[in-house]
Amino acid sequence: MAEKPKSVLLPVVAAAVFAGLGRMVWQKISADRAARESKIAGxxxxxxxxxxxxxVRTPRQ
Known part of the structure; x- marks a missing residue:
C-alpha cells in the first residue's frame, strides 16, 4: 500500500499561530514593564x- 503524503500546512500554520501569540505576550510584558518604570499612568x-x-465640575463661560 502506498502511504499518504503528510500535509505540511497544518504544522506550519500551528507554528505561525504559536509564534504570533508568543510575540503578542512578549510585547504586552514589555509594555507593562515600560509603563511601570516610567510611571506615566500611576x-x-x-x-x-x-x-x-x-x-471637571466648574462650568465654562
Missing amino acids: PLDDKTKAWISEV
Whole structure:
C-alpha cells in the first residue's frame, strides 16, 4: 500500500499561530514593564484628584 503524503500546512500554520501569540505576550510584558518604570499612568495623589474634580465640575463661560 502506498502511504499518504503528510500535509505540511497544518504544522506550519500551528507554528505561525504559536509564534504570533508568543510575540503578542512578549510585547504586552514589555509594555507593562515600560509603563511601570516610567510611571506615566500611576496612582494619583489627593491634591491631583481634587484638582481634576474641580476642573471637571466648574462650568465654562
